[in-house]
Amino acid sequence: MLVNWIRKYITKSGFQLLLRLLIVSLVSVLLIGFIYLTFTGKTRWSGRSMTLLDPTYAKKYIPIIASVSEHQATTWSSFFFDLHYLVIFAPVGLAYCYHKPTPPKIFMALYVVFAVYFASVMVRLLLVLAPAAAVMAGIGVSSIIQFFVKSIKNRNPGKKRAPLEASIVGIIFIAYLVTTYIFHATMTGAEAYSSPSVVLASRDRMGNKVIIDDFREAYYWLRRNTKDDAKIMSWWDYGYQITGFSNRTVLVDNNTWNNSHIATVGMAMASDEENAFEICERLDVDYVLVIFGGYSHYSGDDINKFLWMVRIGGGVFPHIKEEDYYGRGQYRVDQYATDTMLNCLMYKLCYYRFDEVRQGYGRGGGYDSLRQSEIGNKGFKLRRFEEAFTSENWIVRIYRRKPRENRESISMKGRGHRYPENADEWQKKSLTFFNHPYQKKVKPEKRK
Secondary structure: OOHHHHHHHHHHHHHHHHHHHHHHHHHHHHHHHHHHHOOOOOOOOHHHHHHHOOHHHHHHHHHHHHOOOOHHHOOHHHHHHHHHHHHHHHHHHEEEEEEEOOOHHHHHHHHHHEEEEHHHHHHHHHHHHHHHHHHHHHHHHHHHHHHHHHHOOOOOOOOOOOOOOHHHHHHHHHHHHHHHHHHHHHHHHHHHOOOOOEEEEEEEEOOOOEEEOOOHHHHHHHHHOOOOOOOEEOOOHHHHHHHHHHHHEEEEOOOOOOHHHHHHHHHHHOOOOHHHHHHHOOOOOOEEEEEOOOOOOOOOOOHHHHHHHHHHHHHHHOOHHHHHHHHEEEEOOOOOHHHHHHOOOHHHHHHHHHOOOOOOOOOOOOOOOOOEEEOOOOOOOOOOOEEEEOOOOOOEEEEEOOOHHHHHHEEEHOOOOOOOOOOOHHHHHHHHHOOOHOOOOOOOOOOO
């Protein structure tokens, strides 16, 4: 009503000028207000928002965000797998919108351009790009078919038209591509995006479907064989699954806002067995769960994620350094790995007893089929943890934290019956206890 009243008293060009002035003023006020709130500290960009503006921001300052697979940069294979022939038709539609611009077309063009940028930064934002690409590809297909149909109907030589044969072949080819896209979208929705993440499916060499049920099997074991108040330490990826399937308490879960808590778990996994035991005891951990893919060729295991644990832990605890886990300049698990890597808790829990396994002819024990190398630390024994469960395909491994020995728990307490407060005090107390004369075996004297 107000717009109609204003139009009665000003010309059309004046109304357009007034509308532009109002839009520019509104955008300027919002921009100035946002800048003011940002510089005064009353509002700030979140880590995920900064990653959208600067793709390297999270890796430099917030590794917990960069470690999430959904926050990785999108590859060309992911673009084509999710969008398929939309990758071809969407640019055609974009060119058509710019060739004959109207406000709706300009809106869709801007939507597609911004969505492509943000989807390139984070793979999860392909969900934002998909509807825009579908609409733009529809415009492109419609414009191509319209051109071919006009070429068939109107054979006026004065206008640019495609040959009759080319127009027919073009329409048939477009129909074939659209049909192929429909089949691909159906297959993608049924196979890739409808399969549960707990029960895995794969194909053997003969093409038969194989169901891998290790995750559900392990979670059921936790539910049936652990106490109701048992506390499980694992990487945060499996927190919600353990809570939902096993009904057990976890230290960290997929709510990744508590960076220091996740960093503490990363420090425990990156430490040697003795120091990791002290951390687990202070956190009141009963079981440690790790995911291992060296036997089943499961690529999403904890060894492949381990460097992110080190980076996240090192961001809070500076004594954890990423370079200490590189052997000869590379991240490796074979004989050239560093002592820090070979003796950390994650390595030991994943490869415990793995040297007893032989995979294939001519390969020694402990051959990691996923990383195509033979492990460098074999035959070691665990002193502070004991194996409680290993799934059928060795994907899920669960370890129980051993209790302290009677005299050790007493010796660990200082004056005032107080446990040490930091890692240095724990180490000092441990050395004092294990070097105590009573811990040494006394050889009986031979009778004369």
